[in-house]
Amino acid sequence: MKNNDLVFDLSARSIDKVVGDVDRFLRDERGLEIPPNRIREAMADVLYRKFDLIAEDLREIFTSPHREEVHELEKVLRRSVSVSEKADAWQPVQHAAPIAAIFSGNRAFSAEKMGAMIEYILGKSRSIYKTNLNKLLFYADLTAFYLRGAGMSGAVYLNRPYGPVADPTADVLDDLIEKGRVSVADKTKHLVAEGDALTSLSGEEMKVLDWVIDTYGDLGAREISDMSHEERAYKDTRPNEPIAYAYAKFFNKLPPEQFLA
Numbered sequence: 027m028k029n030n031d032l033v034f035d036l037s038a039r040s041i042d043k044v045v046g047d048v049d050r051f052l053r054d055e056r057g058l059e060i061p062p063n064r065i066r067e068a069m070a071d072v073l074y075r076k077f078d079l080i081a082e083d084l085r086e087i088f089t090s091p092h093r094e095e096v097h098e099l100e101k102v103l104r105r106s107v108s109v110s111e112k113a114d115a116w117q118p119v120q121h122a123a124p125i126a127a128i129f130s131g132n133r134a135f136s137a138e139k140m141g142a143m144i145e146y147i148l149g150k151s152r153s154i155y156k157t158n159l160n161k162l163l164f165y166a167d168l169t170a171f172y173l174r175g176a177g178m179s180g181a182v183y184l185n186r187p188y189g190p191v192a193d194p195t196a197d198v199l200d201d202l203i204e205k206g207r208v209s210v211a212d213k214t215k216h217l218v219a220e221g222d223a224l225t226s227l228s229g230e231e232m233k234v235l236d237w238v239i240d241t242y243g244d245l246g247a248r249e250i251s252d253m254s255h256e257e258r259a260y261k262d263t264r265p266n267e268p269i270a271y272a273y274a275k276f277f278n279k280l281p282p283e284q285f286l287a
Contacts, residue, residue: 042066129268131167131177140179140198142226143235145207148219150239155216156199157188157247161254164190165277166238168259170231172274173286178231185263189254230286237281253278 045066052058052065060068127133140163147162148154154162167177181192199217202208209218227235242250254260259273274280 045069128270128272129182130180131171131271132175133177133180135180135182135194136226137194137198137201138226140181140192140194141202141207143178143231144195144199144202145219145221146227146232146235147239147243148208148217149222150236151243153214153216153246154243155247156196158245158250159199159217160191160195161189161250162238162242163192163195164254165242166235167192168271168274168277169238169280170234171271172277172280173234173283174230177271178227178234183269185260185265185267185269187265189251190260190269233286234281237285241279 045062048065048069049060049062052060143163143166144159147159147166151158151162163179163181164183167179167181167183171177179192181194183190183192199208203210207220209220210216211218242253245253257273257278258276259269262273263269
């Protein structure tokens with residue numbers, strides 16, 4: 027396969043090791059008698075087609091946070107730089123955010139902000155349980171990052187079995203319940219806001235929260251959990267690993283880029 031900038035050199039010799047096995051498989055399992063040279067050519071043709079399909083997704087493969095290919099690429103590049111070149115070649119870009127900021131949406135964590143987000147969501151929605159709440163916070167923080175380059179709460183969301191979860195959420199929610207700002211309904215056990223949201227939310231943040239509530243607020247706990255599992259932010263991240271906010275651009279549902287303009 028050839029591209030203006032990329033060449034895969036796949037010689038027949040590189041697949042000779044498996045031609046014999048393929049020959050036996052075709053003969054024993056498929057009843058086909060094919061000359062080895064034809065098998066070799068056909069295998070190369072199949073592999074070239076696979077490379078062509080991969081090439082269509084190269085940009086996403088090598089620019090998506092937490093993809094294994096991205097880590098492998100960096101390892102290869104680092105090995106390719108000689109010792110004398112390393113000092114110059116790997117100086118950090120001055121304007122780059124710290125690594126931790128990748129997972130916190132370029133913000134320091136604020137329990138007050140998360141508490142305000144929780145109260146605002148509960149005040150605008152009905153039948154919100156902890157599972158719904160975790161996912162609504164996730165969508166709100168990352169959608170805000172997509173629109174303005176910064177999240178709201180600064181929370182780090184982790185890949186958990188039931189979808190993305192920020193570990194501080196439980197403590198912040200417990201604190202709100204203890205202070206009487208949030209209660210748990212006796213029969214249904216859904217969460218209820220007992221007053222107005224705290225004033226630490228900006229107009230832009232409330233606008234993003236309104237969009238998230240309108241988009242996901244009526245989904246049941248199972249529905250929104252399943253939806254979060256289909257996001258690349260979840261699928262491309264390993265269990266219990268942090269989720270980079272940059273995955274927001276791949277969400278299945280997003281407001282217009284000029285939403286906050």
